[in-house]
Amino acid sequence: MEKIAVLVEHRQNEVRDITFEMLGKAHQLLEGGGEVIALFLGDVSQKGLLDQITPHAHRTVAYLDSNLKDFEPLRYQAAFTNIFENVDCQLILMGQTAFGMDFAPAIAAKWKIPFTTDVVDIEASEELHAIRQMYSGKVNAKVSLKPGEKMLCTVRAGAFPAEDIPTVSGELQEITGAIEGDFSARTFVEYLEAAVGDVDITQADIIVSVGRGIKDADNIPIAQELADALGGVVACSRPVADKKWLPKERQVGTSGKTVKPKVYIALGISGAFQHQAGMKGANTIIAVNKDPKAPIFSIAHYGIVDDLFKVVPALTEKVKELRG
Amino acid sequence: MDIIVCIKRVPETAEADLVIDGSKKAIDTDGLVFSINEWDNYAVEAAIQLKEAEGGTITVISVGPEENNEVLRRALAMGADEALRLTDPAFEGSDAYAMAKILAAAIKDIPHDLILTGVQADDDGFGAVGVALAQMLELPYAALVTDIKKEGDTLTVHRELEGGLEEVDTLKLPALLTIQTGINEPRYVSIMGIRRVAKKEIGAKGVADLGLSEEEVGLKGSLSQIEELFFPPVGEGAEIIEGTMDEKAEALVKILKERGGIG
Numbered sequence: 268m269e270k271i272a273v274l275v276e277h278r279q280n281e282v283r284d285i286t287f288e289m290l291g292k293a294h295q296l297l298e299g300g301g302e303v304i305a306l307f308l309g310d311v312s313q314k315g316l317l318d319q320i321t322p323h324a325h326r327t328v329a330y331l332d333s334n335l336k337d338f339e340p341l342r343y344q345a346a347f348t349n350i351f352e353n354v355d356c357q358l359i360l361m362g363q364t365a366f367g368m369d370f371a372p373a374i375a376a377k378w379k380i381p382f383t384t385d386v387v388d389i390e391a392s393e394e395l396h397a398i399r400q401m402y403s404g405k406v407n408a409k410v411s412l413k414p415g416e417k418m419l420c421t422v423r424a425g426a427f428p429a430e431d432i433p434t435v436s437g438e439l440q441e442i443t444g445a446i447e448g449d450f451s452a453r454t455f456v457e458y459l460e461a462a463v464g465d466v467d468i469t470q471a472d473i474i475v476s477v478g479r480g481i482k483d484a485d486n487i488p489i490a491q492e493l494a495d496a497l498g499g500v501v502a503c504s505r506p507v508a509d510k511k512w513l514p515k516e517r518q519v520g521t522s523g524k525t526v527k528p529k530v531y532i533a534l535g536i537s538g539a540f541q542h543q544a545g546m547k548g549a550n551t552i553i554a555v556n557k558d559p560k561a562p563i564f565s566i567a568h569y570g571i572v573d574d575l576f577k578v579v580p581a582l583t584e585k586v587k588e589l590r591g
Numbered sequence: 592m593d594i595i596v597c598i599k600r601v602p603e604t605a606e607a608d609l610v611i612d613g614s615k616k617a618i619d620t621d622g623l624v625f626s627i628n629e630w631d632n633y634a635v636e637a638a639i640q641l642k643e644a645e646g647g648t649i650t651v652i653s654v655g656p657e658e659n660n661e662v663l664r665r666a667l668a669m670g671a672d673e674a675l676r677l678t679d680p681a682f683e684g685s686d687a688y689a690m691a692k693i694l695a696a697a698i699k700d701i702p703h704d705l706i707l708t709g710v711q712a713d714d715d716g717f718g719a720v721g722v723a724l725a726q727m728l729e730l731p732y733a734a735l736v737t738d739i740k741k742e743g744d745t746l747t748v749h750r751e752l753e754g755g756l757e758e759v760d761t762l763k764l765p766a767l768l769t770i771q772t773g774i775n776e777p778r779y780v781s782i783m784g785i786r787r788v789a790k791k792e793i794g795a796k797g798v799a800d801l802g803l804s805e806e807e808v809g810l811k812g813s814l815s816q817i818e819e820l821f822f823p824p825v826g827e828g829a830e831i832i833e834g835t836m837d838e839k840a841e842a843l844v845k846i847l848k849e850r851g852g853i854g
């Protein structure tokens with residue numbers, strides 16, 4: 268592998284972490300040889316963002332057009348065509364993010380680029396192998412891509428470190444000129460900020476978080492009682508918010524909140540990576556789950572393999588005793 | 592409005608002890624319970640709500656063996672009108688790209704204003720088939736949809752971004768959406784409901800019926816393939832607290848006290 272291209276991800280005038288995670292991995296795969304190429308699609312007004320990118324890529328190719336300010340897949344695809352035809356590279360990295368999931372599969376299908384998604388590691392010796400997870404993180408798969416002129420992987424957020432990316436100060440190559448075509452079939456309108464709730468879980472020191480294992484809305488009080496006894500708040504995984512057992516603003520994870528409490532108690536949560544991303548920064552993680560193989564135990568500090576409906580009342584009892 | 596929904600039958604694995612089979616390329620599914628992919632259940636409900644408001648028909652399509660008729664019947668019981676199963680030994684080993692090709696071949700012969708898929712399948716977790724399918728059918732699309740409003744031939748949708756942020760987009764029909772969980776509350780399916788559709792004919796089409804060649808599907812038609820499955824390295828992992836329930840609770844209280852967990 269000699270040349271790896273990374274599609275820069277930015278939103279609301281910020282470069283997203285996944286960009287640096289991919290740049291870091293690209294450098295590592297090339298081991299100092301080869302060329303890391305950053306691809307940037309955006310508006311001229313966003314050119315300032317490039318200052319964060321160019322130091323970490325041997326070459327940055329930026330397509331600057333007022334129509335590229337916010338992500339619209341049809342326009343982005345048209346702009347990408349230009350890059351695709353002119354930038355020589357063997358591997359393209361994009362994020363398995365709300366942006367990449369809406370863009371990468373279409374790019375791969377359009378140009379029949381061998382690809383796979385949600386990759387947690389890449390090995391590029393003789394052949395390219397991607398490691399990805401299946402069955403909600405319970406099994407890993409080593410995947411090979413059909414040899415092609417170019418290949419594409421979408422990378423899971425948080426799979427690679429965003430810090431200590433080699434600095435190389437590469438050149439900047441700008442592409443300007445309007446993108447041609449009728450793109451009205453899908454247009455961006457606006458962003459909607461997340462609703463604010465009555466409880467801000469991001470400020471809590473102690474979080475008791477419930478997952479699908481809580482089984483029913485009627486069982487939420489069991490967790491609430493423990494949280495009250497500990498002086499903490501109740502949060503949840505996505506299915507619990509999806510079913511409206513708790514309000515959306517209590518959801519922890521990539522599409523919810525990121526929390527860093529002193530203690531995070533996960534009850535009946537399997538530990539999908541989207542959930543982990545929101546809570547792995549907690550000082551102490553305690554997991555209660557019936558399944559000893561639940562991925563949550565790989566990041567928890569302490570675990571109890573048992574029925575939460577037995578553990579939680581027993582624990583609540585003890586905490587109440589202690590507090591008299 | 593005529594809607595097509597792509598639904599997958601997947602094993603429930605959250606509480607199961609998984610075993611990798613002898614080929615090392617698949618898990619042993621004996622003894623696992625299968626059901627409709629969670630995301631697809633929300634997609635079927637979204638289609639039914641649109642049909643209730645706009646009229647039209649819903650066709651559900653699933654690629655897989657005869658057992659997939661279970662999830663198709665379930666969707667019929669929920670309110671879909673027609674069901675189609677795509678099946679052929681040649682489909683074995685299809686990746687997201689080949690799967691999209693199979694679905695595209697079937698869908699191009701069925702009139703449609705809107706196609707819905709799930710954001711991702713719970714088993715392979717590609718999160719790719721829907722968007723690849725839209726590209727092959729050259730339809731405008733949006734992924735990770737959490738809200739749909741229709742006005743004339745325009746849809747206004749919400750897309751879920753990270754951290755609770757959402758985006759509003761408009762799309763012109765015909766279009767494809769990949770549906771995110773939580774968009775609605777999927778209706779309950781009663782045994783009576785399933786019984787009512789038990790006799791409904793479910794068509795099956797193979798590779799030739801779809802006008803595809805064997806080279807275009809399965810492993811040969813895929814852009815990627817599984818070499819080997821293995822269990823994630825355990826790493827340090829959690830310290831597991833053992834003992835009677837009383838001892839476990841006692842140990843937890845101690846940890847909580849030490850770690851500032853009693854505020």
Ligand SMILES: Cc1cc2nc3c(=O)[nH]c(=O)nc-3n(C[C@H](O)[C@H](O)[C@H](O)COP(=O)(O)OP(=O)(O)OC[C@H]3O[C@@H](n4cnc5c(N)ncnc54)[C@H](O)[C@@H]3O)c2cc1C
Binds near residue numbers: 520605
């Ligand atoms: C784009 C995208 C964004 C997402 N964003 C998020 C997000 O922000 N946050 C999030 O959480 N998820 C998110 N998800 C969903 C995520 O992939 C998982 O589906 C979800 O986290 C699973 O939730 P869970 O662990 O509660 O449920 P499950 O995976 O079903 O796990 C339930 C667990 O409970 C255990 N259990 C059951 N009964 C008991 C009992 N009596 N006692 C003890 N344990 C029991 C089971 O062993 C199992 O491990 C997202 C997915 C996508 C595709």
Ligand SMILES: Nc1ncnc2c1ncn2[C@@H]1O[C@H](COP(=O)(O)O)[C@@H](O)[C@H]1O
Binds near residue numbers: 652653708713717721
């Ligand atoms: N075998 C299948 N039959 C029907 N639809 C499928 C099949 N596989 C994937 N899909 C659709 O594609 C979506 C995304 O799946 P994936 O890209 O595999 O994660 C699913 O939610 C389904 O709507």
